[in-house]
Amino acid sequence: MSTGNGSDALLATEHVTKAFGGLVAVEDVSFDVKPRSIVSIIGPNGAGKTTFFNMLTGLYRPTVGRIVFGGTDVTGTRPDIITSLGVARTFQNIRLFSSMSATENVMVGQHARMKAGLFGSILRSPAVRREEVEVRDKAREMLAYVGLAESQFERLASNLSYGDQRRVEIARALASEPALLLLDEPTAGMNPQESARLTGFMEQLREERALTILLIEHDMRVVMGVSERITVLDHGTKIAEGPPDEVRANDRVIEAYLGKREGGQQG
């Protein structure tokens, strides 16, 4: 199993393990992500992908191992600090703030980039006032960027269509000005056209915003189309890693997805 090898990696994990009591959800996963690359993590359900994401974003503290982002050790660092360092994410089951409007959701995404404190907010000093306007403008700009119709900007998140909710979640993540964007099954529930559009959008994000994208995805068309590298998890361990073609042909990957073949032959 290869360990994080380069200091040129934007994100590197070293022997990361997460155990919940006796259950080891992620075991000894080392991998790294180069700047401005698009990398996918795939694996059957329950393989530990989301747990791995939760460790990267600070929601879980790894039981063993180290996570380095942009040269900084962020193992067990608080999620809000990791966000301010430049990691943003979306969730598998959309987690917008349902009683806030789309714009407000994206404004919360900028929390770490804002300065207004308790007293500044009460007195609403010129600086705070200016910041509020900027943040609101930027939120609207981000919403437009992800393709939300302007008529939807002030609607409550819970009243948006499923696709629009996905858009707002991405806008909210982008609003925190990340260097690394983690997308947890972004095409879940999308039809093939929408998935294809999202694939294009990911490439656009990388080109226009110099983003690095780490993706958990089940839709193989998306994964194979967009990823430069793929890491495969099964039962919490990394079973394969490499460019799409290599991974596609890997015996252990096929086995993990389809079960063991009789005689171990392959076509």
Added chain:
Amino acid sequence: MTRVREWRRHPRAGLVVGVLGVIAVALFPLFRPPLDGLTNDAILALAFVVMALGLNLVVGFAGLLDLGYVAFYAFGLMVTGWWASDFYSSVNDEKGIHVGTSDFVSNLPGIHLNFLLLIIGAIIICAIAGALIGLPTLRLRGDYIAIVTLAFGEIIGRVFANGDEVTIFGDNKLSNGRQSIAPVDQINLPVFGEFDSALNLRPYYWTVLALVLVVLFVNFRLRDSRLGRAWIALREDEVAAASMGVPLVKTKLLSYAAGGAFGGISGCFLGPFYNSVNANQFQFGFSIFILGMVILGGLGSIWGVVLGAVMLSFVNYWLIPDVLDGEFVRDKLDSLGLEFSFTEITFGVFGFVLVLMMVLRPEGLIPERRRQIELTSGTEGGLDEPGSLSVEARI
């Protein structure tokens, strides 16, 4: 700029209505005698508005169920007992310490500070107490927060009720135990001079009205700010909020501290108004009384909470003692052979009001705009219930 949306649509209308409303409310005591039962009830109602608005920051905005709010009332009242009465009569060789007090008070032993200093003291103490109560709840969620805060309120109440056994700084007692500390100095404001609650209640009315306006202003400002959004985000989904860069610890503690400070302000006003500090009031029931106001009015809704507080305190100080226990109702009950006073079942009446509310209008009298839209606009593309999502993080 980022005003409430309704205001932006009718920029003048809101302001005009607001100003006229304030003027009408401010003129009210002039139509009543200087010493008047109704003015008295209105003063209490406004003091409870301040408190309910404080609790609303914690429970309504940040979604942290606080059942120990009485602690801040206790601290606010105790501040006036400590620093605006002859309780510590031995300080400074029995000559006392006086800052900004009236001529009369300046000759009394004990510590006597000006009302404005008391308010500042109460704010600081309650903000710190709020942050302290917040600390042990940081790793907890939902109901467990309620249990810890409940215990905190009880501890503070018990400590002050038994404070005569506790001595600090030499021979000074922490509190007067079950006995009242009285008299507490009347409010003495620069320009307006010293009030006298035995002769004229109007200055107390205008003072508490001013406090309400300040607290309302702060509430609106906070709600429409970075911090207010962070609180609501926290309430909606803690995991998502943390992942979007909202520092959970700081944000929660700020809500406890700000909420506590309002409770302290109100307690600090009520000390001089009651003219005494009575530790027997520091009961769990008081926390529920305030929480009832918030729920009745509408969790998270500033105007709703104002209305809820006014209504529930009028139920408590007017409807129950003056109407339900008044001659008319009593005669009717007597003729039915029912001899009891409603004052004895005050909490039964509150409970009845709340149950009625939950059945008829669970979102509160004036629901928060967000919740209102949520409740009335159907289910298209609704999100998962936040409750079902909250298992993941261990922060």
